[in-house]
Amino acid sequence: MKSINGLHHVTAVAGDPQQNLDFYRNVLGQRFVKRTVNFDAPDTYHFYFGDEVGSPGSILTFFAWPSMRRGVHGNGETNAVAYHVPAGSIKFWQRHLQENGIRLNPLEKRFDDDVLSFSDPDGMRVELVESAQAASVRHWKNGPIPQSHALQGFHSVTLWVEDILPTAELLTTHMGFTAAGQEGQRYRFISDPGSSGRIVDLVRRPGERRAGFGVGSIHHIAFRVPDDEKQLDYQKSIREAGFGVTEVMDRNYFHSIYFREQNGILFEIATDAPGFAIDESVDTLGETLKLPEWFEPNRAAIEQALLPISLKAIEKISV
Numbered sequence: 001m002k003s004i005n006g007l008h009h010v011t012a013v014a015g016d017p018q019q020n021l022d023f024y025r026n027v028l029g030q031r032f033v034k035r036t037v038n039f040d041a042p043d044t045y046h047f048y049f050g051d052e053v054g055s056p057g058s059i060l061t062f063f064a065w066p067s068m069r070r071g072v073h074g075n076g077e078t079n080a081v082a083y084h085v086p087a088g089s090i091k092f093w094q095r096h097l098q099e100n101g102i103r104l105n106p107l108e109k110r111f112d113d114d115v116l117s118f119s120d121p122d123g124m125r126v127e128l129v130e131s132a133q134a135a136s137v138r139h140w141k142n143g144p145i146p147q148s149h150a151l152q153g154f155h156s157v158t159l160w161v162e163d164i165l166p167t168a169e170l171l172t173t174h175m176g177f178t179a180a181g182q183e184g185q186r187y188r189f190i191s192d193p194g195s196s197g198r199i200v201d202l203v204r205r206p207g208e209r210r211a212g213f214g215v216g217s218i219h220h221i222a223f224r225v226p227d228d229e230k231q232l233d234y235q236k237s238i239r240e241a242g243f244g245v246t247e248v249m250d251r252n253y254f255h256s257i258y259f260r261e262q263n264g265i266l267f268e269i270a271t272d273a274p275g276f277a278i279d280e281s282v283d284t285l286g287e288t289l290k291l292p293e294w295f296e297p298n299r300a301a302i303e304q305a306l307l308p309i310s311l312k313a314i315e316k317i318s319v
Contacts, residue, residue, distance in 0.1 A: 003176025004234075007154050007197025008224035008254070008270040009048075009059035010081045013071065015122050015215040017045050017064035018309050023121050024049045024060065026312055027100050029145030032286035033276050035309075038063050039251060042295055043305040051153065052138035054253075054276040054285065056224045057196025058153040063219065066307065070123060071214030075205050076264040078218040079160045080117065082127035084152040084196070090114050092149045093128050096317060111181060111188060123216030129155040137196065144314050154197030157221050158186075159265055160211070164202045166262035171200060174241050175223065175234075195224065220258070222268035228255060234269050252292045253278065287311070 014020035024030045024047075033054035038044040044065060050058040060081065073079055085093060090107065093116055097104060105117045110129075117127045128151070137153040145151070161167055164187050171177035177189040177200065185204040192198055211217065225231045231248065235257050239245045245259040254270045261267055279290050289306075291299060 002230075003178075003191040004269070005192045005224040005226065006057055006195030007157065008056045008222040008268075008272075009061055010078070010154070010157060010218060010221050011061045011063070012081075012124050012218045013068065013122070013213075013215050014047075014062040014064045015066050015068070015070075017047070017066070017307055019121050020062055020064060021047060021309055022312060024062075026144060026314065027097070027102075028126075029140065029143040029150055030058075030060065031140040031143060032311065033059070034253065034290060035286055035288070036252075036290045036292075037295070037302060037306070039249075039292065039295075042291075042298070042302050045306060045309075048253075048276070048286075052140040053282055055137050055153065055196075056270075056272050058137050058151075064307075065215065069214045071217035072209075072212035073125075073160070073217075074209040074211035075160050075162050077160055077211035077213075078157050078221050078265055079203070079211075080125035080127050080158040081218065082115070082129050082155040082157070082199075084131055084133075084155045085128045086148060086150075086152065087130055087132060089149040090116050090128065090130055092319070096145075110186070111183060119216075124218065125158075127155070127158075131155060133193075142314065144317050146317065146319050148319065152196075156197065156199035156201055157218075158201045158203060159263070160203050160205050160208075161263040161265075162204075162206055162208075163263065164204045167202055167265075170241070170243075170261050174238055197224075220266035220268050222256070222270040224272060225269055226272050228271055231255060231257060231269055231271055250292075 025032045030049035033050045034048035038046045047062045108115050114130045139147045171189045177191050180188045180190040187202045189200045243259045249256045256270045
């Protein structure tokens with residue numbers, strides 16, 4: 001089977017929705033491309049951040065659960081999400097993040113790339129990777145970060161696992177990934193070379209504690225397919241491999257199927273279409289609360305249950 005087209009999106013859990021919005025939009029410079037609700041729990045926001053148009057492979061999303069406890073990092077979770085940044089950008093990001101009160105981890109070298117890591121305000125691990133292999137994304141020209149340093153879509157995700165063998169088998173045999181190297185206990189797998197987020201790293205941590213889900217945890221990772229037909233092909237083949245795959249779910253902006261890999265990490269396969277401009281123009285993405293048609297009759301009650309948020313003024317960063 002043809003390989004997965006890299007990552008479609010990554011979904012995590014935030015605490016305070018305004019803090020989450022301010023950090024990813026005004027500090028990291030990602031466009032707020034959609035404000036909606038969790039389709040399975042509509043009293044909760046679902047925020048989407050990405051490039052100017054919300055291209056697959058650039059989309060980081062959050063459920064905002066202010067009353068949930070802080071998560072505990074451990075095995076059986078996606079531990080980090082990494083973005084591409086242009087060559088020569090690490091020093092810019094070190095300065096910019098420190099000026100915004102973000103505590104940085106020491107710069108590290110990974111598979112010959114420089115990697116800058118830190119935790120977002122809720123404790124989720126984010127990494128910036130200088131790499132020459134970034135896929136094309138649409139720079140948000142009205143955002144705070146100049147194009148010469150702006151995030152360029154996903155580079156990779158890192159999964160912490162007890163045993164890499166079953167997950168490696170799933171990736172290579174059933175999802176079209178290729179084993180691409182090892183550094184210590186980190187094993188790298190690569191899909192379609194022309195896509196954003198084409199790298200999945202498995203870190204083997206035998207005997208370490210299991211993750212505890214909560215604020216700052218990554219809920220699931222979604223892989224990208226071009227259309228419904230290809231999604232159904234994967235649904236069939238992964239079911240035949242013994243995984244409990246859901247029926248197709250309509251997420252309004254894409255269609256989704258879900259299953260858990262053998263270490264317990266939730267995977268999704270999502271379609272590119274129809275995209276985020278089906279219910280508002282590209283110029284006004286994220287400015288108002290959008291609900292699927294089946295929730296519209298309950299709009300007043302849904303809006304009343306959500307905490308108020310605001311889009312703060314963008315301060316352009318000079319180089």
